[in-house]
Amino acid sequence: RWAEALRAGATHAAIADLKLMLLAIAFALAAVWALGNLYLVYRTIGSVHVPRRLGNLEIVEAVPRRYLVYGTVALGLVIAVLLSHAAGSWWSAFALLGSRADSSVRDPVLHRELAYYMFQLPWERTLQGYLATLSAVMLVVVVALYGLMGAIRVGRRQLEVADAARMHLGGLLTVFAVILAMGFRLDPAEYVAGLRGVPYDTVLLDVRLPVSHLLGGVALAVALASLAWIWIDRAALVVASWGALALLALGGTFVAPAFSAALRSPARVA
Numbered sequence: 001r002w003a004e005a006l007r008a009g010a011t012h013a014a015i016a017d018l019k020l021m022l023l024a025i026a027f028a029l030a031a032v033w034a035l036g037n038l039y040l041v042y043r044t045i046g047s048v049h050v051p052r053r054l055g056n057l058e059i060v061e062a063v064p065r066r067y068l069v070y071g072t073v074a075l076g077l078v079i080a081v082l083l084s085h086a087a088g089s090w091w092s093a094f095a096l097l098g099s100r101a102d103s104s105v106r107d108p109v110l111h112r113e114l115a116y117y118m119f120q121l122p123w124e125r126t127l128q129g130y131l132a133t134l135s136a137v138m139l140v141v142v143v144a145l146y147g148l149m150g151a152i153r154v155g156r157r158q159l160e161v162a163d164a165a166r167m168h169l170g171g172l173l174t175v176f177a178v179i180l181a182m183g184f185r186l187d188p189a190e191y192v193a194g195l196r197g198v199p200y201d202t203v204l205l206d207v208r209l210p211v212s213h214l215l216g217g218v219a220l221a222v223a224l225a226s227l228a229w230i231w232i233d234r235a236a237l238v239v240a241s242w243g244a245l246a247l248l249a250l251g252g253t254f255v256a257p258a259f260s261a262a263l264r265s266p267a268r269v270a
Helices: 009-043 065-084 087-096 114-149 163-193 202-229 235-264
Strands: 049-054 057-062 152-155 158-161
Touching (some): 009 065, 009 087, 009 114, 065 114, 087 114, 114 152, 114 163, 158 163, 163 235, 202 235
Antiparallel strands (some): 049 057, 152 158
């Protein structure tokens, strides 16, 4: 009624339909992703036994496979709901994609049209953030499940991973690294647009932008290392590559800019 009183009823209804569509698409994507990964874990489960007491006797009874299927589906749907419940708030970023502005003005750093920052960048970051969340959450869940099953364990002072778990985790790590590389690729545009609250100075030009490009390349290299882990049974391959990426991301994002800014600041009077 409020929208109709302002003669915006059609617009209000269109926004509501767009929110519902984005929510449905996000839920479907999350459900397929979660159920697919949980099914791969389910396939590696031989049988589950639970102890029961019958009088003075303790017996072990196998859990029917259908109960495991029910649990897998329920867990996947719960994860999908939790990850997609906020997708309705994406409507403004998605709606901007349909906007057009004839502008030949370009920023002086990346030389992109200003229309890109207004209409395209918000949706690209929204989509990348959602994909990163999907991959990260499922990676944590799958690692936890394999750990409970004993497919991932520490023995003889090294990480031991079963073949099926290694292939699955190698694929997940590859996807996650590629999505991180996409995020690093978007960082320079967000810096230039002022979305990170970073001042336009020599630290931005000489440190932050080159570091973002470097991290994007390193993330792709880590994706290749994770993919190679599927065939090369060397846990150190992924541990070392992901550790290096984490250290570079931490140092390049926080330490290096702060150190560079301190060097460029005026000399302090003792």
